[in-house]
Amino acid sequence: MRKRGLLFLAACVMAAGVLAGCSSNREAAGSTTQEAETTTEAETTTESETTTEAEMTAEAKATAEAESESESSPAAAEETSSEEASAEEGNAEEEVSAEGAEGKTLVVYFSATGNTERVAGVIAEATGGDLFELEPADPYTDEDLNYNDDNSRVSQEHADESLRDVELVSATVEGFDEYETVFVGYPVWWGIAAWPVNTFIEANDFTGKTVIPFCTSSSSGLGESGELLAELAGTGDWQEGMRFRSSVSEEDVTAWVESLGL
Numbered sequence: 001m002r003k004r005g006l007l008f009l010a011a012c013v014m015a016a017g018v019l020a021g022c023s024s025n026r027e028a029a030g031s032t033t034q035e036a037e038t039t040t041e042a043e044t045t046t047e048s049e050t051t052t053e054a055e056m057t058a059e060a061k062a063t064a065e066a067e068s069e070s071e072s073s074p075a076a077a078e079e080t081s082s083e084e085a086s087a088e089e090g091n092a093e094e095e096v097s098a099e100g101a102e103g104k105t106l107v108v109y110f111s112a113t114g115n116t117e118r119v120a121g122v123i124a125e126a127t128g129g130d131l132f133e134l135e136p137a138d139p140y141t142d143e144d145l146n147y148n149d150d151n152s153r154v155s156q157e158h159a160d161e162s163l164r165d166v167e168l169v170s171a172t173v174e175g176f177d178e179y180e181t182v183f184v185g186y187p188v189w190w191g192i193a194a195w196p197v198n199t200f201i202e203a204n205d206f207t208g209k210t211v212i213p214f215c216t217s218s219s220s221g222l223g224e225s226g227e228l229l230a231e232l233a234g235t236g237d238w239q240e241g242m243r244f245r246s247s248v249s250e251e252d253v254t255a256w257v258e259s260l261g262l
C-alpha cells in the first residue's frame with residue numbers, strides 16, 4: 001500500500017512537469033507572432049511614409065523647377081521682357097500713327113460777344129488743338145454791334161462792302177505751316193460770316209490743309225457762309241462745317257467734333 005502511494009506521487013510530479021512545459025512554449029509562440037506583426041506594421045508605415053515623402057519631394061522639385069523657369073531662367077526672362085517690349089513697341093507705334101494721321105489742329109475764331117469763343121474753346125479741348133483769336137485792331141463796342149441802329153458801325157459796314165476790311169491785331173499764326181486741320185469760327189452777321197474773319201482768310205495759304213468752318217447764330221443756318229469763305233481763300237480742302245445755336249451745350253459741340261473722325 002505504501003509503495004503504490006509513492007508511485008502515484010511520482011506520476012503526479014511528472015504530469016505537472018509536462019503541463020508546465022506546454023504553457024511556456026505557448027507563451028513563447030505568442031510573443032513571436034506579436035513581434036512579427038509589429039515588424040510588418042513598422043515596415044508598412046516606413047514604406048508608405050517614404051513613398052509620400054518621395055512623391056512630395058518630386059512635386060516640390062517640379063514646382064521649384066517651374067517657378068525657377070518662369071522667374072529666373074534667363075531664357076524665360078528674355079522671352080518675358082521681349083514680349084513686354086514688343087507690346088510697348090506696338091503701343092508706341094499706334095500712338096505715333098494716330099498722331100501722324102491727325103496732325104496738328106488750329107482753332108481760329110472771331111467772336112464779338114463770346115458765344116463763338118466758347119464753342120472754339122470746346123473744339124480746341126476736344127481736338128487737342130491750339131486756339132487763336134482774331135482780334136480787330138479797333139474792337140467792336142456794344143454800340144458798334146447794334147444792328148437796330150442804321151448808323152452803328154456794323155450797320156454801316158453791312159451797307160457798304162468797302163468798309164468791311166477790318167484790320168486785325170494779327171492776321172497770321174506762328175507755325176501755320178505745321179497745321180494740318182484748321183477750324184475757322186465766326187458769328188453769323190446778316191446771314192454770312194462776320195467779316196473780320198475775311199482778313200485772316202485773305203492773308204493765309206490753306207494749301208494742303210483741311211478747313212472746317214463753324215459758326216454761332218440766333219436762328220440762321222450756316223447758309224453759304226462757309227462756301228463764300230472757301231472762295232475767298234482759293235486754297236484748302238474746305239469741309240461743309242457746322243452752325244451752332246448761340247447757347248449750344250458743350251456736349252453737342254464735342255459730339256460733333258467726335259463725329260468728324262479726325
Ligand SMILES: Cc1cc2nc3c(=O)[nH]c(=O)nc-3n(C[C@H](O)[C@H](O)[C@H](O)COP(=O)(O)O)c2cc1C
Nearest residue numbers: 111112113114115116187189190191217218219220
Ligand atoms: C451785327 C449782327 C448781326 C447778326 N445777324 C444775325 C443773323 O443774320 N442771323 C442770326 O441768326 N443771328 C444774327 N446775329 C446774332 C449772332 O449771330 C449771335 O448772337 C452769335 O451767337 C454771336 O456770336 P458771338 O458772341 O461770338 O459774337 C447777329 C448779331 C450781330 C451783332
